[in-house]
Structure formats: C-alpha cells, structure tokens
Amino acid sequence: MSLEITDRQIMTPGPTMVDPRVSQAASNAILGQFDPAFTQIMNENMDFIRKAFQTKNYWSFPIDGASRAGLEAVINSIVSPGDKVLVPRMGRFGDLAVELATRAGGKVITMDTDWGTVFNQEDIIKKINEVKPKVLAIVHGETSTGRLQPIDKIGAAAKTVGAFTIVDAVASFMGVSIPVDDWELDAVIGGAQKSLSAPAGITPITFNERFADEIKLRKRVEAGVATSESDISENYINSNYLDLTQLMDYWSPARLNHHTESTILNYTLHEALSLAVENEGIFERFNRQIKQQQILKEGLKKLGLKIFGDEDHEMPNMVAVEIPEGVAGDKIRAILLNDYGVEIASSFGPMAGRIWRVGLMGYVAQKHYVLRFLSIFASVLAQNGVKVNTALALNWVTEAYHELEN
Amino acid sequence: MSLEITDRQIMTPGPTMVDPRVSQAASNAILGQFDPAFTQIMNENMDFIRKAFQTKNYWSFPIDGASRAGLEAVINSIVSPGDKVLVPRMGRFGDLAVELATRAGGKVITMDTDWGTVFNQEDIIKKINEVKPKVLAIVHGETSTGRLQPIDKIGAAAKTVGAFTIVDAVASFMGVSIPVDDWELDAVIGGAQKSLSAPAGITPITFNERFADEIKLRKRVEAGVATSESDISENYINSNYLDLTQLMDYWSPARLNHHTESTILNYTLHEALSLAVENEGIFERFNRQIKQQQILKEGLKKLGLKIFGDEDHEMPNMVAVEIPEGVAGDKIRAILLNDYGVEIASSFGPMAGRIWRVGLMGYVAQKHYVLRFLSIFASVLAQNGVKVNTALALNWVTEAYHELEN
Numbered sequence: 001m002s003l004e005i006t007d008r009q010i011m012t013p014g015p016t017m018v019d020p021r022v023s024q025a026a027s028n029a030i031l032g033q034f035d036p037a038f039t040q041i042m043n044e045n046m047d048f049i050r051k052a053f054q055t056k057n058y059w060s061f062p063i064d065g066a067s068r069a070g071l072e073a074v075i076n077s078i079v080s081p082g083d084k085v086l087v088p089r090m091g092r093f094g095d096l097a098v099e100l101a102t103r104a105g106g107k108v109i110t111m112d113t114d115w116g117t118v119f120n121q122e123d124i125i126k127k128i129n130e131v132k133p134k135v136l137a138i139v140h141g142e143t144s145t146g147r148l149q150p151i152d153k154i155g156a157a158a159k160t161v162g163a164f165t166i167v168d169a170v171a172s173f174m175g176v177s178i179p180v181d182d183w184e185l186d187a188v189i190g191g192a193q194k195s196l197s198a199p200a201g202i203t204p205i206t207f208n209e210r211f212a213d214e215i216k217l218r219k220r221v222e223a224g225v226a227t228s229e230s231d232i233s234e235n236y237i238n239s240n241y242l243d244l245t246q247l248m249d250y251w252s253p254a255r256l257n258h259h260t261e262s263t264i265l266n267y268t269l270h271e272a273l274s275l276a277v278e279n280e281g282i283f284e285r286f287n288r289q290i291k292q293q294q295i296l297k298e299g300l301k302k303l304g305l306k307i308f309g310d311e312d313h314e315m316p317n318m319v320a321v322e323i324p325e326g327v328a329g330d331k332i333r334a335i336l337l338n339d340y341g342v343e344i345a346s347s348f349g350p351m352a353g354r355i356w357r358v359g360l361m362g363y364v365a366q367k368h369y370v371l372r373f374l375s376i377f378a379s380v381l382a383q384n385g386v387k388v389n390t391a392l393a394l395n396w397v398t399e400a401y402h403e404l405e406n
Numbered sequence: 407m408s409l410e411i412t413d414r415q416i417m418t419p420g421p422t423m424v425d426p427r428v429s430q431a432a433s434n435a436i437l438g439q440f441d442p443a444f445t446q447i448m449n450e451n452m453d454f455i456r457k458a459f460q461t462k463n464y465w466s467f468p469i470d471g472a473s474r475a476g477l478e479a480v481i482n483s484i485v486s487p488g489d490k491v492l493v494p495r496m497g498r499f500g501d502l503a504v505e506l507a508t509r510a511g512g513k514v515i516t517m518d519t520d521w522g523t524v525f526n527q528e529d530i531i532k533k534i535n536e537v538k539p540k541v542l543a544i545v546h547g548e549t550s551t552g553r554l555q556p557i558d559k560i561g562a563a564a565k566t567v568g569a570f571t572i573v574d575a576v577a578s579f580m581g582v583s584i585p586v587d588d589w590e591l592d593a594v595i596g597g598a599q600k601s602l603s604a605p606a607g608i609t610p611i612t613f614n615e616r617f618a619d620e621i622k623l624r625k626r627v628e629a630g631v632a633t634s635e636s637d638i639s640e641n642y643i644n645s646n647y648l649d650l651t652q653l654m655d656y657w658s659p660a661r662l663n664h665h666t667e668s669t670i671l672n673y674t675l676h677e678a679l680s681l682a683v684e685n686e687g688i689f690e691r692f693n694r695q696i697k698q699q700q701i702l703k704e705g706l707k708k709l710g711l712k713i714f715g716d717e718d719h720e721m722p723n724m725v726a727v728e729i730p731e732g733v734a735g736d737k738i739r740a741i742l743l744n745d746y747g748v749e750i751a752s753s754f755g756p757m758a759g760r761i762w763r764v765g766l767m768g769y770v771a772q773k774h775y776v777l778r779f780l781s782i783f784a785s786v787l788a789q790n791g792v793k794v795n796t797a798l799a800l801n802w803v804t805e806a807y808h809e810l811e812n
Contacts, residue, residue, distance in 0.1 A: 201668025262607025
C-alpha cells in the first residue's frame, strides 16, 4: 500500500504547513545517537532553542513527543504528590494543565475567566500571594479561544512566594516574543507544529537553574545504572521517559544513555529553527505573522463576519471567527477540506459550533495563502447561503497588500 | 547553520540504517491530524502493525515516542501501586523493565540468570506459579547480551494464575517471528529503529481485549472532557501522554482529541511496514537477516574472533563478539566511526569493554554491507596489532555468498 499524500492548504492552529526545506531535511540518512556528527546537531538544536526563547538557560532541549509530552515532562518533574498548583484557566488548554498537574498528584487550585477573555495579571498575582502555590502553571497562547495572556509580570511575583512559573507557550512559540529570562519564567514549553512550522512529535522546552535545582532533589538514577542507595530518591518522578533529571544527563556532556533520540525530528527541528532564528529572524517572523493576521482579520470583517473575543488580547498568529447564526460550521469546514483541500479548525467545549479558528502560523502566513483562503472561503459561504461582501473584502485586502509591499 | 548529514554504515543494534524509500516518505507535506487523508494512513498503520505481530488485536497502534515510551505506556497503564510484577532479568533491558515497573508503583520481584544466557521457560513458569504476579514483564531480544529468550509457553502459563504477560520485543520485532496470538501474549512492544529499519521516535505496540478490559478499569476522562464524576477513576494512570485508555479513544473511530500525532513518523512507519509486510514479507525478512548474520558470524570466527554467549539462544539480527584480551574496544570503535564512517556498538554494565555488538537489522543486512564491514574491521584490527586471518575469512564468506546466490 503506497503512501499517498495529497496537497493541503492547512490554516488551522496546528499542525501547520511545513516549509519544503524543512520537509527535505527529514529525508536525510540516519545517524547513531552517540555519533559526534549527531551530538553536534543536538548541541546546535540546544543553541537554537535558547535563541528562540531569548534565554541563557543551559537546559534548553527538545522532548521526544507531542507538545503535551513536553508539558507533562515539566509538570511531572516539579509537582510532587500534595504540592499546590495554581492554574488560571481561560480555555481548553488550561484544563489540560489541571489534568496534568492532577495526574502528577498535585493539589490543584484554579481561577477562571470567561472563554474569550484573559486575566488581569494583578488578579493572578493576588491569587499567587493568597494561595502560595509551589507551582503556577499558565497558558500563554490559548488556541481554543485565540487569546494571548499577558505574562510579563507574574514570574517575578511567583518567585517572591517561592513558586515556580511554568508557561505553556506551545501555540505562542515563534508567534510572539517570549523573553524567558526577562520575564523570569522558570520553565517554558514551546511547540514544533505551530508557528515554528516543523513536523509534530518533538517539543522544545527550556528551564532555568532554579528549576533544575528543585527537580534534582527528586533524581532517581535508573535501576542497573545506580551505583548506590543514595542514587535513588524516595520522592522520585513517576515517569522514566519524561523524567527531566534523566534527560538532563542525556542532553549534557555526560550523554548518559536514556532513550534513542528521534533522528529525523531533530533534523527537522534543526532546519526549522535555523530558518526562523538565522534566515528570517524571530522578530521578523513575529512581524510577518501579525501583518498577515491583521489583513486576514480585516478581510473577514469586510466580508461581513464577526471576530470572536477580546481583540485587545488576541493571538497574533490566528483568527477566531464567529460562525454566523444558523450556519453549520462543520459542514463549511468539510466542504473546504474535501472539495478545496483547505483546512481550518473548529474549537472545543463551549466554543464548539460557535467559532472557526483560522491559523496564520509560520509558513502559511503568506499573501498567496491568505488571498486563496479568503476568496475560497467567501465563495463557499456564499454558495451556502451566507451573505458576504466578497468584492469589498478582496478589494480592501488587495489594496492592503499593495501598501505593505510599497 | 545548515544541516550536514554524513554517510554512515550503521551496524549497531539500533538506531539502524533506513531504506531510502522510507527516508523519502518523511519528506512529504503535512496533513492535519483529523484529515481523512491522514486518519486513513493511521488506520493502515494499525493494520500493518497487526500483520507484523501476526495478531487479530484491534489495539495495534504506534506510541509517539521512543521505544521506552511504548514500554512505559504499557507498564504504566496496567501496573497500579502495590501490584506484583515479575521480571526475569538477563541483561540491561531487564533492568529497564524493573525501573519502569517500580516507577509505576509496582512491587517488583526479579529472577536472574547470567548475562549471555537465557531462562528455561519452565523456571519462569515455576516462579509465576509461586509469585502469582499481576504482571509478568519480560524481554524477548536482550540486545545488551545479544540473547533471544524463548517465550512461546509463558503467556499461557501466566494466564492460569490471572497474570498479564508483557513482552519487550523492541529489538526482536521484525527480526524474528512473534506470533502474538498463538503465544497468548497480552501486550507486546516493538521497535521502529531496529529490524523494521524506520527512524526512531515512534513505537508500534499491540495488546489484546483481556489487557484492554483490565486497563479500562483505570480510565480517567480528561478534565474539561469528562462529563460526570463517574468518568474519573480514583486509581487513574499517572501519565496522561502515555495513558493507553486515552490513546484507545484517539486510535479508534471515536478519534477523541488527545495529542497531535506525529505526521512524518507515521509516514515513515507506513513506508517501512509496507516494505516489510507487503514488499518483502516478514518471514522473508527474518530469513534474510539470519542468513546474513550466520555468514558474518562465521566470517568473524574465521578471522579468529570469539562469539559471546550461548549460541543456541542468540538474536538472529545481531552478533556479540568478544573483544580480544588486551584490545581497547572503544578505540577500535572510534577508528571505525571517525575514519571509516562505520558504526558498531559497545555494551552496558558488566558487558562494557567485553563485547562489541554488530547489528544486522533490517536494511543493513545485505551482502555488500557485510563484506565492506568484514574487510574494514579485519584491516583495522590488523593495523592495531590483532592477529586476524583476513584471507581465510573473506574467502569463506565470498564462497558462502556464492552458494547462497546459486
């Protein structure tokens, strides 16, 4: 059965389209995991990840697994049974943080705001001081609602009560500036398959020495590798695969054997980070995405559609559009995908059936993709009885691109 | 920094060389995780995995992570705190089973045999009856010593005391026949980067309904997805990412959102399994590997080297060679890798410095690779003062290939 991959224009909040140069990187031959030719690539990836997170953290490396493997590795390594974990929740990925902290045995305290809004940082800081958690786990880019939570002040505040700040930046990574050191964030998890435009299955993370010192207290050297009783902590991390203290030994000059690192996902990560950090520049990338997002958003408004949520706090790499009254959102999505090969997303929980989510993450944030999408989307809506001002929208967007290019 | 991949002849027990057709599969464009074009590939992968394991198990799918992620998913999902886990241990990967079962909270009972030997199944069965464990976790192909543990009788025996049999077949998968249903094995973990010759980072597993029914008792529907208190088990699995009950919902028509499946590793898995199951045939592959292994082994003997361990129970896809007295094994390996681009492996723990491990897994099990390796290896040994009968060995091997081909 031969593999048949059709051409798709993917405009979801992930997994996203990948630059063909990144895809080609995956087709290289395998290198052994301790081959100096490969460990050099691993080291370069660490350096790229540091640059992407604007951090000096030595501990900047990828986890071999989906984004939630990265989240779980970080949360599971720091949260011991009974530890208090504060989770401000504004959407589905806040729920995920609750879920992961609970599985780690944490005592979870939540605070909530309506889906489509964000928290005032002062409210979070007040709660931090009240609860005095061991860990604050917060989502930066909440794709379920398309909101971007301001987080520049909470890291310092958490530190004053001895708390560690963990940020789920899976969807905001490479979409918006995240100066990890300046914001005093202890551990941050990025995503490969969002604005970095790399294939899913590998997840860049970074954490500081303060975080590292804390999790080292739970270090358990593997059975068969331990040389003394003192190598085995009683309060050890309940995962081996996602135990950051073991991964630190693997991703350091010690190169202690742990798992076999995913060769080709390190290749694609390398190429995608090289394109973002070196070729394009991260600020240029942020700029490109938000410009495309602004144009698409205005185009959708001109069509006659409504944008969902608090526009002052939206993610700059996606648009959440309200599904017009009486329109079957999933039917429109199915037509787009099956007939036109264009994919947009629905959402979760209370948002299901209420919004479409259109991604402008990484590679797809380009003029021709935006124009193709807008014209196809307008046609499909019109064909399905939605009144849209196609000419008005396309005129405006074409003019906007004209200005952008001159 | 552009990605530079040098050419290596990898003859380790993994990660192994990959057929260029498999590498090319990785360079295809991304598909969304719920795109029917992608879920079809997922379904085909399930079917390929069933064929590879000679099983009717519906639950046959890959885990997004290294082999030990597959092992941890299986062990963690079935072992609750306090459960008795019996681990017969004959090498480093037995230690890993101990480690994983311990982290899951299991009460581990081990039995040991000298490294380089295997267990008599009757002894294991006696211990099963004595200990009456909930889980028997055993390694099939123990690459640290190169031994293949017979396991055709233990599954049925374990079942009589209500135990579940878990087999680490990471290194034996696609190297030797594993009729999962006939042998009554409850859960088996294969490897991508061994005899399947696929890139590392994804791990095929299979488990039966008996196993599925047991782990379902621990099912916890994710916070934010759960609709009632009854969706949340008290004795839930401590991982979310590696929770098989959630992965079952993702890898079934329910297609419940969990993580974003690794697109390109599903492509490579598809191509590698298609080549093994359809193009070559699994029994033909087993046959090809053992023939190459027999020839290489005899060639190494003719050179004057000694083969390590019990030859009646060796893995058919690798050779464990004793490092001659006084020879610095790692120095020879470094010369082979750095000067010739040929990689072989050392081993772990008590085997370190005592044996070299030469893999004949999947793609590399071909005449020209064996001949290249043997002549280079002989030359390097000779150059480093080891007395070897190069002409004798190469004459014998050349003649053996002549017979094989006629």
